[in-house]
Amino acid sequence: MRRLLIVPAAGIGSRLKASVPKALVPVAGRPMIxxxxxxxxxxxxxxxxxxxPSFADTLRGRGRADVTIVEQxxxxxMLDAILLATPVVRERVPDRVWITWCDQVxxxxxxxxxxxxxxxxxxxxxxxxxxxxxxxIHVVRDASGQIVDVLHRRExxxxxxAGESDMGLFALARGAFERLPEYARALTxxxxxxERNFLPFIPWLSSRAAVATVPCTDVREAVGINTPDELRTxxxxxxxxxxxx
Numbered sequence: 211m212r213r214l215l216i217v218p219a220a221g222i223g224s225r226l227k228a229s230v231p232k233a234l235v236p237v238a239g240r241p242m243i244x245x246x247x248x249x250x251x252x253x254x255x256x257x258x259x260x261x262x263p264s265f266a267d268t269l270r271g272r273g274r275a276d277v278t279i280v281e282q283x284x285x286x287x288m289l290d291a292i293l294l295a296t297p298v299v300r301e302r303v304p305d306r307v308w309i310t311w312c313d314q315v316x317x318x319x320x321x322x323x324x325x326x327x328x329x330x331x332x333x334x335x336x337x338x339x340x341x342x343x344x345x346x347i348h349v350v351r352d353a354s355g356q357i358v359d360v361l362h363r364r365e366x367x368x369x370x371x372a373g374e375s376d377m378g379l380f381a382l383a384r385g386a387f388e389r390l391p392e393y394a395r396a397l398t399x400x401x402x403x404x405e406r407n408f409l410p411f412i413p414w415l416s417s418r419a420a421v422a423t424v425p426c427t428d429v430r431e432a433v434g435i436n437t438p439d440e441l442r443t444x445x446x447x448x449x450x451x452x453x454x455x
Contacts, residue, residue, distance in 0.1 A: 211329065212255055212303075212305045213254045213304055213305065213306045214254060214256050214295075214299060214304040214306075214307050214308070215308045215309070215310065216257070216292055216295045216308070217243070217257060217258070217259045217309075217311070217312050218260045218288050219233040219243060219260055219269075219312035220281075220285060222262060225436050225437050226437065226441060227438060231264070231265040232313065233312050234268070235435070237441065237445055238444075238445040238449050238452070242312055242313060242315055242435065243259065245315040246312055246313075246314065247274070247277065249317060249322065255276070255302070256277070256278065256298070257274075257276060258278045258280060258294075258295040258299075259279050259280070259312075260280055260295065261281060262282060263283055280295060280298070285405070287406035287408075288406075288407055288408040288409075289390070289394060290406050292309060292390065299384065299387060304384055306381055307381075307382045308382070309379070310378055310380070311378035311434065313434045314379060314432075316447060317338075317377065317431050317432075318426075318428060320427045321379075321424070321426050321431060322379075324427075328422060328424050329381060331420075332420075333420045333422040334415055334418075334419035334420050334421060335381065335382050335416075335421045336381050336421070337379060337380040337381065337423055337424075338379055338425065338426050339374050339426065340375050340425075340426040341373070342373070342375055342429055342432070343371065343372045345373035345375045346362075346364070346375065347362055351374075356416055357423075358416070359413050360413060361373075364400070365402045365407075366401055366402045376409070376412075377426060377431070386415060389415065389418075390411065393411050393414050430447050
């Protein structure tokens with residue numbers, strides 16, 4: 211199966227208070243973007259990294275032949291970042307398009323393997339989820355289990371004390387990826403951020419095609435890195451894992 215990975219990585223990392231762009235922040239001794247790309251190297255043929263123009267050439271200079279760098283000048287949302295990879299998707303015509311945020315560096319190989327195996331059923335979209343207390347995102351399902359909404363704390367939604375969250379990793383059929391412009395035309399920007407978000411695409415697609423989820427392996431692998439505390443948490447667990455290999 212031919213897969214292409216899209217990594218939105220245009221953030222400058224202001225909340226991390228780092229001296230380098232977020233994608234280049236060291237995580238347990240290695241740049242964040244290198245950790246992410248290496249996680250998926252065995253599963254994909256090519257990656258598209260979406261970067262801000264201020265550091266796009268720095269990423270190009272890292273010399274990875276299996277990576278294309280595209281530029282996002284304005285932070286208008288993850289949806290727009292993902293859509294910038296469209297020309298590369300059209301050129302390479304993968305069977306599946308995977309998407310992951312650049313700070314999801316702690317995903318376990320077992321979870322990635324479970325995600326890849328779930329593609330055998332040819333869902334339009336499949337993604338791993340985690341059940342956690344005080345969620346930042348909550349996937350809402352109806353009585354049949356179909357996803358009907360995604361709540362987002364950053365947009366001012368009221369979230370339950372515990373909920374089902376995504377892990378910033380999504381595997382789409384190419385046909386589902388090609389429906390993103392249709393979704394974008396109907397999209398209302400986020401109430402609080404005014405950004406064009408990707409996550410509402412999940413219930414939109416779920417009402418039109420097969421959307422599946424797989425469980426994570428360990429709740430700790432879902433950590434994102436937006437603050438110094440989250441960076442320390444991710445580094446501690448990665449070092450713990452690497453010490454027992």
